[in-house]
Amino acid sequence: QSQRDSPLVTLYQTPDCPQGPTLSAYCVKLETFLRLTRIPYKKVIADHSQAPLGKVPYIAYKGQVITDSSQIIEWLTHDAQLAPDIDRHLSARLRANSLAYKILVEQELLYLMGWEGWCTPRGWALVEKTLFGSIMFPLRGVIGSHVRKLVQQRYAADALDRTPQSVIVARMEKAVAALAVLVDRHEFALSLEYPTTLDASVYAFLIRALAVPSCPMMAEVVRKHQNLIDYTNRMTTAYFPEY
Ligand SMILES: N[C@@H](CCC(=O)N[C@@H](CS)C(=O)NCC(=O)O)C(=O)O
Numbered sequence: 001q002s003q004r005d006s007p008l009v010t011l012y013q014t015p016d017c018p019q020g021p022t023l024s025a026y027c028v029k030l031e032t033f034l035r036l037t038r039i040p041y042k043k044v045i046a047d048h049s050q051a052p053l054g055k056v057p058y059i060a061y062k063g064q065v066i067t068d069s070s071q072i073i074e075w076l077t078h079d080a081q082l083a084p085d086i087d088r089h090l091s092a093r094l095r096a097n098s099l100a101y102k103i104l105v106e107q108e109l110l111y112l113m114g115w116e117g118w119c120t121p122r123g124w125a126l127v128e129k130t131l132f133g134s135i136m137f138p139l140r141g142v143i144g145s146h147v148r149k150l151v152q153q154r155y156a157a158d159a160l161d162r163t164p165q166s167v168i169v170a171r172m173e174k175a176v177a178a179l180a181v182l183v184d185r186h187e188f189a190l191s192l193e194y195p196t197t198l199d200a201s202v203y204a205f206l207i208r209a210l211a212v213p214s215c216p217m218m219a220e221v222v223r224k225h226q227n228l229i230d231y232t233n234r235m236t237t238a239y240f241p242e243y
Pocket of ligand 1: 026067
């Protein structure tokens with residue numbers, strides 16, 4: 001792909017899974033944006049200790065390092081002007097909807113998907129292998145458990161460790177149903193005929209849920225909505241044919 005032949009931006013992220021996308025949906029979101037806007041890039045596995053704010057994704061461009069997927073999208077569009085403003089035609093109402101749904105996807109769905117990956121045995125088996133599998137035994141177990149405990153503490157602070165699983169799945173169902181209403185039978189999110197930045201978040205969530213087997217509960221919830229599966233397949237064909 002020419003996008004990777006002449007890289008402009010270096011995208012630092014977690015390693016890709018054999019199934020396609022990487023575990024971090026925020027990294028998938030940013031990569032989707034780069035493909036939607038045809039910005040040439042190359043991917044490099046991030047060293048978390050070098051990551052500004054200790055988080056991925058981050059990008060480097062001509063010596064500048066920018067972090068946080070939303071900030072990076074803003075920066076690429078408005079500061080560096082490397083990307084066209086794909087939200088420029090949105091009315092005030094659609095912009096408000098876009099923000100509300102972005103929060104639904106990122107703060108609720110990615111949050112719950114993260115819970116399934118880090119806090120359930122099936123999720124953890126894949127997360128551990130993908131993120132810590134390359135570390136030598138016995139360090140792998142020690143580092144993996146340490147990081148897992150830190151992440152689990154964040155979910156425990158929200159009482160998810162003592163919330164019945166059925167309640168968590170009901171939360172997933174409500175949020176996914178709202179997303180299905182938004183996408184409807186349209187080509188892109190926001191019921192539009194052209195992609196906007198919200199599609200990067202929506203596709204990242206859906207392809208992660210469907211293609212990486214770390215969240216079988218979330219995947220089952222998504223699979224009940226044929227229009228979301230169709231949307232994901234269309235986006236994959238158009239932007240990630242290699243998946
Ligand atoms: N708001 C950030 C969230 C990024 C994020 O949470 N990244 C996770 C991986 S999915 C991470 O790097 N976590 C490491 C940590 O929190 O220590 C963004 O949009 O980029």
